[in-house]
Amino acid sequence: MIHAAELIRRKRDGEELAADEITELVLGYTRGEVPDYQMAAFCMAVYFRRLNGAETFALTDAMIRSGDTIALGAAIGRKVVDKHSTGGVGDKTSLAVGPIVAAAGVPFGKMSGRGLGHTGGTLDKLESIPGFRVELSIDEFLAQVRDLGLAIIGQSANLVPADKLLYGLRDVTATVDNVSLIAASIMSKKIAAGADAIVLDVKVGDGAFMKTIEDARELAETMLELGRHAGREVACVLTDMDQPLGHAVGNALEIRETIATLRGEGPRDFTELVLAASAHLLAFSDLELDEDAGRQRAERTVQDGSALAMYERWIAAQGGDPSEDALPSAPVVREVTAGTDGFVRSIGAVDVGLAALRLGAGRRTKDDDIDHAVGILCLKKRGDSVAAGEVLAEVHARDDDTAERAVAEVCAAYDIGDEAPGARPIVLETIA
Ligand code: URA
Numbered sequence: 386m387i388h389a390a391e392l393i394r395r396k397r398d399g400e401e402l403a404a405d406e407i408t409e410l411v412l413g414y415t416r417g418e419v420p421d422y423q424m425a426a427f428c429m430a431v432y433f434r435r436l437n438g439a440e441t442f443a444l445t446d447a448m449i450r451s452g453d454t455i456a457l458g459a460a461i462g463r464k465v466v467d468k469h470s471t472g473g474v475g476d477k478t479s480l481a482v483g484p485i486v487a488a489a490g491v492p493f494g495k496m497s498g499r500g501l502g503h504t505g506g507t508l509d510k511l512e513s514i515p516g517f518r519v520e521l522s523i524d525e526f527l528a529q530v531r532d533l534g535l536a537i538i539g540q541s542a543n544l545v546p547a548d549k550l551l552y553g554l555r556d557v558t559a560t561v562d563n564v565s566l567i568a569a570s571i572m573s574k575k576i577a578a579g580a581d582a583i584v585l586d587v588k589v590g591d592g593a594f595m596k597t598i599e600d601a602r603e604l605a606e607t608m609l610e611l612g613r614h615a616g617r618e619v620a621c622v623l624t625d626m627d628q629p630l631g632h633a634v635g636n637a638l639e640i641r642e643t644i645a646t647l648r649g650e651g652p653r654d655f656t657e658l659v660l661a662a663s664a665h666l667l668a669f670s671d672l673e674l675d676e677d678a679g680r681q682r683a684e685r686t687v688q689d690g691s692a693l694a695m696y697e698r699w700i701a702a703q704g705g706d707p708s709e710d711a712l713p714s715a716p717v718v719r720e721v722t723a724g725t726d727g728f729v730r731s732i733g734a735v736d737v738g739l740a741a742l743r744l745g746a747g748r749r750t751k752d753d754d755i756d757h758a759v760g761i762l763c764l765k766k767r768g769d770s771v772a773a774g775e776v777l778a779e780v781h782a783r784d785d786d787t788a789e790r791a792v793a794e795v796c797a798a799y800d801i802g803d804e805a806p807g808a809r810p811i812v813l814e815t816i817a
Contacts, residue, residue: 412447445573467494469583476630486666488695592626624813628733644709647696723772730802736798
């Protein structure tokens with residue numbers, strides 16, 4: 386018998402809950418014995434009163450126990466690595482990191498999610514590739530990681546079912562942005578999916594859940610601790626999400642940017658993040674490289690074409706057409722131009738993400754359809770100098786009306802001033 390009301394009251398009053406109480410609540414909720422309204426009240430109590438380390442671990446553990454787990458390394462017979470981002474605008478990092486790491490000889494197996502709100506999802510980006518299958522069975526997933534060295538698929542239905550329910554509930558009850566709830570949500574999925582070593586990209590800034598470096602640090606340290614508890618090697622990179630990552634925001638546009646990056650022709654910030662994350666993953670691998678050697682190995686896969694070749698084999702293995710020409714293109718392309726001379730001081734990441742969403746690149750509710758062709762190219766980035774009339778960005782739209790609105794929104798997202806802002810690296814800090 387679960388006394389949900391009693392547990393909610395005690396958490397509301399700031400008491401610490403025992404691990405078995407949290408387990409009962411989470412497993413009871415997953416079985417449908419605790420209703421949404423009680424779980425929503427519990428999440429709100431957690432939002433205001435927080436969970437301590439032991440409670441956060443108990444929550445994560447209970448979420449993992451709500452469904453299946455995969456012993457990825459044991460099934461493959463090698464150390465398998467994975468990466469995860471807390472979500473941002475234009476974040477296609479996994480799509481480039483996967484082929485680089487696999488081309489360097491390290492198995493990369495990842496389960497990804499869909500986008501909601503202003504942040505895009507890796508699965509949605511992959512689905513802009515004609516024929517690409519994100520729904521492989523676990524056996525197909527394991528076979529592909531073993532044989533090819535790379536698979537990225539949708540999360541299997543019975544992997545952390547508690548998170549599917551809880552995330553949906555948190556999304557509509559203003560309880561997403563709590564460190565313990567985010568850390569438990571991310572780490573339960575990463576631990577259940579079975580990789581031995583994980584690089585976590587914790588986004589910081591306007592377009593991220595974590596608006597300040599202090600909050601991002603707290604989230605990173607909480608996730609590191611949960612990973613260590615579960616016997617996984619974890620490193621966190623805290624990265625800038627004050628402006629969109631790279632140029633492209635929108636599904637097929639981001640796939641094009643991924644291909645360019647694997648060819649060595651990617652935007653500076655995105656290329657740097659991809660190589661930094663790849664270097665960490667290669668340093669975690671069984672190749673016995675340190676981070677510098679991992680970085681060199683990652684760079685070599687781009688220079689010698691093996692990363693791009695791996696990308697093409699991976700896409701084909703999951704049924705997709707890897708050629709760039711196969712990707713959908715938007716019928717209407719409009720330029721956003723600068724009104725004055727100056728420097729780009731900032732580009733509101735959320736504003737650009739929302740403009741892309743309204744073009745149809747994202748979804749407002751989880752049942753919305755996505756238009757894979759549309760999106761925005763932010764050609765000028767923070768610190769770039771611009772002349773009046775010069776092109777800042779391109780809007781790729783389905784029709785004239787949505788294009789016009791997006792042009793106005795993207796124009797408003799750009800802040801142009803007389804002085805160049807101070808330089809800010811893409812990787813702000815690494816915590817390992
Ligand atoms: N991403 C997740 O998977 N869970 C959260 O709670 C937030 C971001």
